[in-house]
Amino acid sequence: xxxxxxxxxxxxxxxxxxxxxxxxxxxxxxxxxxxxxxxxxxxxxxxxxxxxxxxxxxxxxxxxxxxxxxxxxxxxxxxxxxxxxxxxxxxxxxxxxxxxxxxxxxx
Numbered sequence: 001x002x003x004x005x006x007x008x009x010x011x012x013x014x015x016x017x018x019x020x021x022x023x024x025x026x027x028x029x030x031x032x033x034x035x036x037x038x039x040x041x042x043x044x045x046x047x048x049x050x051x052x053x054x055x056x057x058x059x060x061x062x063x064x065x066x067x068x069x070x071x072x073x074x075x076x077x078x079x080x081x082x083x084x085x086x087x088x089x090x091x092x093x094x095x096x097x098x099x100x101x102x103x104x105x106x107x
Contacts, residue, residue, distance in 0.1 A: 003027045003035075003036060003061070003063075003069070003071060004073075005073050005074075005077050005078055005081045006081075007027045007028055007029050007035075008025040008026070008027060008028075008038060008081055008085065009025060009026050009027075009028045009085070010023065010024075010025055010085045010086070010088070010089055010098065011024045011025060011026045011037065012024040012098060013086070013089060013097075013098040013099075013101045013102050014101055015101040015102075015104045015105050016041060016105070017105070018105065019043055019044055019045055019054075019105055019106065020041060020042070020043055020044070020105060021041075021042050021044060021086075021101060021102055021105045022039065022040070022041050022042070022059075023039070023040050023041075023042050023082060023085075023086070024037055024038070024039045025037055025038050025040075025082075025085065033064070034064055035063075035064045036061070036062050036063040036064045036069065037061075037062055038058065038060070038061045038062075038071065039058070039059040039060040039061075040056050040057060040058045040059060040082070041056070041057045041059060042055070042056050042057075042082055042086070043055040043056075044086060044102070044105060044106055045106060046090075046106040050083075050087060051083055051086040051087045051090055051102075051106070052083060053079040053080075053082050053083045053086070056075065056078055056079055056082060058071075086102060089102055090102055090103070
């Protein structure tokens with residue numbers, strides 16, 4: 001089965017540097033088990049309460065067996081999906097480590 005951008009869900013956000021976070025997203029099509037994931041370094045900024053993604057560097061895309069897989073996507077769609085996911089992290093009702101790491105990067 002092909003993995004798509006629409007299947008991505010945030011798993012972890014790690015602070016790397018000012019305006020840079022590492023994001024690990026899992027592919028989730030509601031199968032109930034690990035379906036693989038995507039790791040990317042993301043350059044972010046906040047503007048009027050919104051998270052904007054300026055650049056994405058994909059580090060790894062893995063399948064459900066943990067082995068690296070090929071993944072092709074539209075760069076603008078990936079940026080847009082990550083903006084949405086990170087906006088949700090920032091405006092989550094519960095403060096967690098992902099939110100703290102994102103706030104540190106955009107602070």
